[in-house]
Each structure stands twice: as structure tokens, then as C-alpha cells.
Amino acid sequence: MKITEALFAEHLVFHSMFDHIEAAAPRLKTLAEVKSLATLMEQLLKAHSDTEDELFIGPLEHCFEQIGQRDAFLEEHQEIDDSLRNIQGARRLKKARQLLLAAVAYSRKHFDKEERIVFPMAERVLNGKTLTALGQKWMEQRARAAAPVA
Numbered sequence: 155m156k157i158t159e160a161l162f163a164e165h166l167v168f169h170s171m172f173d174h175i176e177a178a179a180p181r182l183k184t185l186a187e188v189k190s191l192a193t194l195m196e197q198l199l200k201a202h203s204d205t206e207d208e209l210f211i212g213p214l215e216h217c218f219e220q221i222g223q224r225d226a227f228l229e230e231h232q233e234i235d236d237s238l239r240n241i242q243g244a245r246r247l248k249k250a251r252q253l254l255l256a257a258v259a260y261s262r263k264h265f266d267k268e269e270r271i272v273f274p275m276a277e278r279v280l281n282g283k284t285l286t287a288l289g290q291k292w293m294e295q296r297a298r299a300a301a302p303v304a
């Protein structure tokens with residue numbers, strides 16, 4: 155599997171998670187519920203963003219630089235992570251909910267940009283062998299993360 159296909163498949167899972175969070179947020183009654191959803195989203199997204207940082211930025215660095223997006227790409231991952239972490243400091247349910255929905259909206263925008271610009275750029279610039287080799291690395295990383303701790 156090509157890395158772009160693997161990451162796109164992960165995006166599909168996130169899109170349904172975002173739909174779920176947006177639908178559930180108005181019904182959440184406690185601060186703890188909002189915070190636990192934020193933690194879940196933070197942890198799942200972190201693994202995805204780390205993979206993109208590790209496997210993508212390196213081979214595509216010159217292209218990101220050409221379109222002036224290198225720093226933006228890395229910063230957006232950091233901003234999403236920070237915004238989700240900030241929710242843990244919220245004292246009021248309404249505020250926490252607002253922050254969570256803002257983080258979801260921002261993540262959606264970031265994902266959209268990757269799907270429209272970054273993934274197609276990777277497909278254009280990297281050859282099939284490289285895309286598949288990166289896909290293999292992704293598979294190994296995910297298998298390691300899922301392996302039970304001895």
C-alpha cells in the first residue's frame with residue numbers, strides 16, 4: 155500500500171470521529187466528558203501527525219519549501235495538539251465544549267489541505283516504489299504500536 159493511501163484511509167476514520175464529536179458535543183453534560191473526548195482525539199491524532207512528520211516531511215521537504223508551506227505544515231500539527239491539550243485546563247463546560255469544537259473545525263481544515271494539496275503533491279513527486287516503501291514503514295510503525303507490551 156502506498157503511504158498516501160494509508161494516510162488517506164486514516165483520514166476517513168478521523169472524519170467520522172469528527173462527525174461524532176460534533177454531534178455529541180452539545181449533549182455532553184460534564185466537563186470530564188468533554189476532556190476525555192479531547193484526550194482521545196489528541197492521542198489518536200498525535201500518532202497520525204507524527205507519522206506524517208516522520209515519513210512525509212523528509213522526502214517532500216523541497217516541495218513544501220517551494221510552495222512556502224514547510225513551516226505551516228509542522229506548525230499546524232503543533233497547533234492542533236496544543237489546542238486539544240489546552241482543553242484540560244478549562245474550568246467551565248461551555249468553554250471546554252467551544253474549544254473542542256474549534257479544535258475539530260481546525261483539524262478538518264488541516265485534513266482538507268492535506269487531501270487537496272499534500273497527498274497529490276506526494277503522488278506527483280515521489281515514485282511508486284518510494285510511496286510503497288513509506289507505506290511499508292507506516293505498516294510496521296502501526297504494528298509496533300499495537301503490539302502488546304511484554
Ligand SMILES: [Fe+2]
Binds near residue numbers: 264
Ligand atoms: Fe497532518
Ligand SMILES: [Fe+2]
Binds near residue numbers: 161165
Ligand atoms: Fe493527515
